[in-house]
Amino acid sequence: MSRLSIPARDDAPDASKPILDAVAKQLGSVPNLFRLIATSPAALSGFAALDAANAKTLDLKTRNAIALAVAQVNGCDYCLSAHTYIGINLAKISPAEVALNRAGQSATAKTAAAVRFAADLVEARGKVGNAQIEAVRAAGYGDAQIVEIVSVAVQNVFTNLLNNVAQTDIDFPAVSASDLATAA
Numbered sequence: 001m002s003r004l005s006i007p008a009r010d011d012a013p014d015a016s017k018p019i020l021d022a023v024a025k026q027l028g029s030v031p032n033l034f035r036l037i038a039t040s041p042a043a044l045s046g047f048a049a050l051d052a053a054n055a056k057t058l059d060l061k062t063r064n065a066i067a068l069a070v071a072q073v074n075g076c077d078y079c080l081s082a083h084t085y086i087g088i089n090l091a092k093i094s095p096a097e098v099a100l101n102r103a104g105q106s107a108t109a110k111t112a113a114a115v116r117f118a119a120d121l122v123e124a125r126g127k128v129g130n131a132q133i134e135a136v137r138a139a140g141y142g143d144a145q146i147v148e149i150v151s152v153a154v155q156n157v158f159t160n161l162l163n164n165v166a167q168t169d170i171d172f173p174a175v176s177a178s179d180l181a182t183a184a
Contacts, residue, residue, distance in 0.1 A: 004166040006035045015041035019048050019076045031161060058146035062111050064091045066149065066155045068101035069119040072177055077159040078158035084124050102180050113139030117146075118153040126150075138164065 009020050009030060016038035024030045030139055037044045054063060064087045071079035080102070085095045087101070097107055104119035106112035117136040120128050162168075 002032070002036070002166050002169050004036060005039060005166075006032050006168065007039060007167075009035070012038040012040050012080055016044050017045050022048075032081065032168050033078065033163060036162065036168055038137075047155070047158065050151070054148070054152050054155055058114070058145070058152060059089045060090065061087075061093055062114055063152050065101040065106055065111050065115045066118040066152045068098060069104045069115045069124050070153050070156040071160055072102040072104075072180060073116070073119050073122045074157065074160035074164065075162050075177040077176050078163035078168045078170050079156065079160050080175040080177055081170045084166050084175045085172040099180070110139045114141065118149055121150060121153055124158060160175075 001173055009017065010033065012020060020034060020038055021028050023034050026140070034044070037047055057063075058066075064083055067079065067083040068087065073085060084098050087098050088095060093101075100106050100112075101115055104116045106115050113136045117128070120132050133146065136149070140148065
């Protein structure tokens with residue numbers, strides 16, 4: 001059971017309801033994560049704005065791959081579950097690619113560079129070396145795209161930490177950070 005309250009849509013603060021309604025329209029339901037963030041309209045508004053901005057940057061497959069790598073680094077079972085589901089069902093990636101992404105890899109060289117960089121970034125708390133920056137550049141990412149990779153990683157760090165604090169009830173097919181070896 002979640003350690004923080006996850007209100008039903010009707011019990012959420014009034015300022016959060018329009019965003020929750022937009023999520024429901026887009027996804028067909030409102031995942032527990034969004035209802036959890038909705039307890040703070042300011043946090044939900046900021047999260048929704050960052051999500052909308054990041055959606056205009058890297059493609060869905062790359063953003064989802066970064067989300068999987070970051071969730072694995074942070075041991076967030078909720079986000080691993082959500083992004084495994086999103087990856088397979090919306091981004092149309094294979095379960096094998098999901099496992100690679102969780103390990104900071106990809107079958108596609110350019111995506112692999114972004115995912116590895118994001119995982120390294122989170123593991124090093126931003127203190128990556130020159131070689132890591134050069135590797136992502138060598139894969140074809142410019143400085144603006146490096147900033148975008150960081151932005152997507154940061155968005156996911158927020159949800160990872162929040163879900164780890166709350167122990168949010170998983171409302172997707174459950175995946176655990178500890179099962180990576182069996183997922184490969």
